[in-house]
Ligand SMILES: Nc1ncnc2c1ncn2[C@@H]1O[C@H](COP(=O)(O)OP(=O)(O)OP(=O)(O)O)[C@@H](O)[C@H]1O
């Protein structure tokens with residue numbers, strides 16, 4: 001758990017823990033030669049949630065997903081889907097369990113020789129369902145993803161976003177309990193990505209579908225995931241509600257993965273920073289939850305008299321939680337006053353960092 005920003009996190013965690021887990025991984029290990037692709041992963045995906053998994057290339061994300069749908073056998077540890085351990089099942093018993101899992105891919109994996117509706121109905125055909133039922137279900141799903149008019153079209157005529165909608169409809173055909181997404185929006189432009197994410201969130205809400213998504217795009221996690229797990233060298237290095245992990249990443253890996261979307265001091269100001277004392281001290285103050293919604297700055301002004309200025313930053317919202325970064329400039333070289341300001345801010349559950357000093361006021 002994060003050392004800061006814990007107030008509303010605990011209750012959400014507790015509420016979730018009472019729900020049924022769709023996926024439970026226990027001490028999962030998988031080695032390829034000298035590489036420990038999975039090095040003791042324990043993780044649960046709760047019913048109805050969207051869990052995001054992020055990690056650098058080679059961290060073990062795809063191996064994790066392959067262990068989940070039974071394409072890869074772990075060396076040790078357990079994979080439980082809706083309470084059933086898949087490692088104990090033979091190929092015949094694995095098939096029906098695999099149907100409880102839908103999957104969408106970066107490159108859509110549609111069959112080009114089949115129409116959109118036949119692509120969507122394919123899982124049902126494999127299941128041996130009658131044609132009328134297959135077509136009715138395909139029509140229902142194409143309506144859900146907003147592509148009814150493309151039922152008779154072939155994939156080659158569709159845009160990337162439309163292809164992924166077909167991929168989503170196909171993944172849902174057999175009414176899975178879990179949707180796995182491995183970089184499903186990585187090949188799409190930002191606007192199409194947003195529309196696909198909105199669709200996934202809508203399906204998650206409307207059908208209560210549990211989603212596990214792997215991505216290297218932090219925006220994807222920020223916009224639709226409830227919880228995030230950060231994986232590195234086959235281990236989970238950090239896990240928690242998205243707003244909390246994004247507001248207060250504990251590991252260096254998470255910080256570097258979040259890099260681009262974490263607020264930064266404008267480059268021209270950062271270039272002026274000096275390590276030694278100058279006319280002003282620049283502080284980075286990360287705030288979330290109560291600290292971000294309360295009158296933090298006016299309280300600071302009352303508690304520690306004297307000037308300070310907000311030079312950059314603001315408050316954003318993740319999962320309806322206020323999360324932000326304030327860059328403050330404190331004039332003068334009074335070390336005691338600076339220490340008082342930092343003490344006050346830290347007591348308000350913020351994370352404070354002295355970024356440096358500037359010779360002239362900014
Ligand atoms: N079949 C395999 N044989 C040998 N090594 C493998 C195999 N599959 C994965 N690995 C190794 O295991 C590690 C984890 O690979 P994995 O594909 O799970 O990473 P990833 O997190 O999905 O990376 P990316 O973001 O690049 O897709 C890597 O070092 C990879 O080289």
Ligand SMILES: [Mg+2]
Nearest residue numbers: 058061062063
């Ligand atoms: Mg991968």
